[in-house]
Amino acid sequence: MDTLPRPIELDWHPGACARVPYRIYTDAAIYERELDRFFYGGHWCYVGLAAEIPNPGDFKRSAVGERGVVVVRGRDGAINVVENRCAHRGVQFCQKPHGNAKTFVCPYHQWSYDLKGNLLGVPFRKGVRQGDRVNGGMPDDFELSSHGLTQLAVEVWNGVIFASFDRDVEPLRAFVGPEVGRYFERVFDGRELTILGYSRQRIPGNWKLMMENIKDPYHPGLLHTWFVTFGLWRADQRSEMIVDERGRHAAMVSRKNDGGRSDAVTSGVTSFKENMVLHDDRVLDVVVEPWWNGPTVTMLTLFPSLIVQQQVNSLSTRHIVPHGVGEFDFVWTHFGFADDTPEMTRRRLRQANLFGPAGYVSADDGEVIEFSQRGFAQEADGETVCELGGRGQGGADHNVTETLIRSMYGYYREVMEL
């Protein structure tokens, strides 16, 4: 059988990222190339937080693209990431979502591995003695060292764990770059983290739509009533759009204002509710934290798999796990810091009502992504328009722009050769 990948047919005007063809959200062959070139090669993907596995032997299951991995802290304290697939018969050997282990043993034939993924032994390797003969066994040239688990490259940056199937990937800090890395280190400056819990949702849309959502400062003050009404994010705020030199990662940085009516940004906006008053405003009991140094919100996209959210006192990582061209899982890990007071922890948890699958400003992001995907299915040759703030790429000193999306597609086209 011919195993060449299916050809990709795409009519995308060279160099133009102000239009994005629907086909890149719906074509399975394009998706397969994305998995190979973004999730399995040349990129670092998020797999978890070191605080989730504090002790030697602690492990959690995670994913890089569609491939299941196990993130485990070895006896030496170092964090390893191995593919959840036995070298023998391909069994996904780890079924517990988290736990503590001394070794990994595949249940099917008891092949055992150390916590780095090295094969320790296989039953009946030297055969089984029966009377004066020995039955079976592995061939004489069978080497344990040739049959370990797939071991991913791992880097831990101030408590955030990244992995790559590509052992030749560039160093993590160089991959992220100094522009966005600065904002990454604003949240993750080496302080000890406390895990507050998880939210998981399955969103029926292409995974890139979530990357775009957090590179799109246009929608929050229009779709999300809470943002425009209470001034958490809207077009009249002092904002910066930061992008790395290759256009793939970004930080949306802004400062809240008092909300309320402003003709320039609320006139005719149906989501703005001038008379909305909360019955219990503890959900918005914002307290400025010293480490913010100005901005009240920073939303980071680390292409292709991670969003880091700091929106007032609520903090989370959001992990994108694609499942086919039209669906992805979105895993939220909310966290705080080990030196938070009980009041601050409570505040972070209250503000979490804004986020996640039911959140006041996040539930409808999942909804509109689903509706986008349905729209794409209606017209195979359609394209989106992406022209707010011009047709160029790069950063901006305001939030009335779609430049970060165009920047991402500039990079995307280069890597995808589309």
Place this chain on the structure above:
Amino acid sequence: MTAPPATAAISVEDRLRIEELYARYAACLDDARFEEWPDFFTDDCVYRVVPRENYDRNLPLATLSFESKGMLRDRVYAITETLFHEPYYQRHVVSGILVTAIGDGGYRVRANYVVVRTKTGSLSEVYSAGRYIDRVVDEAGMLLFAEKICVFDSELIPNSMIYPL
């Protein structure tokens, strides 16, 4: 493994009142009479929707976490006025209502639920399966929820969660 729940001695009459409370609660949500939903709760109620994963691991994050009837009213406003979503019907099937303790704090009750979601033009689907872990109190002859913790087994929320469980 968790220990089996205790059961409390309860009169048939009280048991029927509690069962009726759950039936009325389900009917309210399934009829989409959301404005009436906060009236099932005390003023200083606790209402939380919690992934089982967080509940079992004592992680405090909830999908929704409200600490007063006022917060419930704010949620109702969001459902009806601010959260853009595709409308859907809910159908609650509540069973296995078990009163596990009776004391000064009222009745401790747990019950299983399944919520079937039906979107316009779509097939019905199991949306959330889980249990209620509740505290029910009698205020002036009315049974109300002082606490309602909805712990859902469903590992993934099918996109979003707009309406209460």
